[in-house]
Amino acid sequence: MHGTSTGDHEDKGLEMDSVYNVVELIGTSDESWEKAATTAVTEASKTLRDLRVAEVVEQDLVIEGGEVAMFRCKIRLSFKHESADG
């Protein structure tokens, strides 16, 4: 799941030659996809620093007893890579 990317995440204003980590997370909520995505980001922010962009890559839902039981949101999250030699 952990990969490094120097792709789309380099905007103007960011320093040159930076590296970002990308992780994928799945958040769930019984209310909405927005809540599901927020849950995933909130959880990730507890352990990861310098979160940049969260991109929704997949949305689905779980059906139980003929009704929507859970909304799921898969997000791709990028954060600044901290190199070992600082």
Added chain:
Amino acid sequence: MAKVASGQVHKVIRVVATSSASWEDAARRGVGEAVKTIHDLSTASVVEADAVVRDGELRYRVKLEMAFQLDRSRHDDRSETSVQVKRYLILANQTLPSPGLRELIEEKVATGHCEFHILVPEGPRSSVYHDMSGTLDPRLNEVDDRDRLVALDEAEERLDSFRASFAHLDAPLTGEVGVGDPMAAVRRVMDRSTFDEIIVSTLPTGISRWLKLDLPARLQRIFRLPVTHLVQDSA
């Protein structure tokens, strides 16, 4: 995220649903529609989510993809084995409460695992045109609309009481009232489900509108499924 076990054949259906409230609400509607005919749905993936403007208002639209097992083998918790389930589509309207259909269903249940979906087509009535002059009469149209709403309510009621009377039965029995002519209503159900046999319950020849349309033979020809035709008196 939705995973499908290997070695099984699945049918995938796509449902587009809209809502003026949210994508979640639209998704709930789409799922609500799909579960009318399919019991073993567990997940639905969003293929597309967009919004359309209709009459100056934003409407949220989702396209959902759902997969279900085509081979109809189900896991039976009691015996811990896999069983084959036969699915029947039942077409009936006025003859729904008559005893013949009830007997047939009980007979099928006795022979093995079955699932039934009852379709009550409530077709448009063609009295929009004035009988004598053949011109469009708006007053007649109004009356016709009211009649249709009453007819729809009656169809829903018939369906509800029929399903309630089978509550004790050890077989899933779903149902819906389909608007439109019977062929179109069946086609819509077929698009989102699969069946092994169609049961058509009609009034006797001469009275039945469906027999004038040659419905049993046409269903067999178009959907290539065995069709059982049951002639009954209106209860």
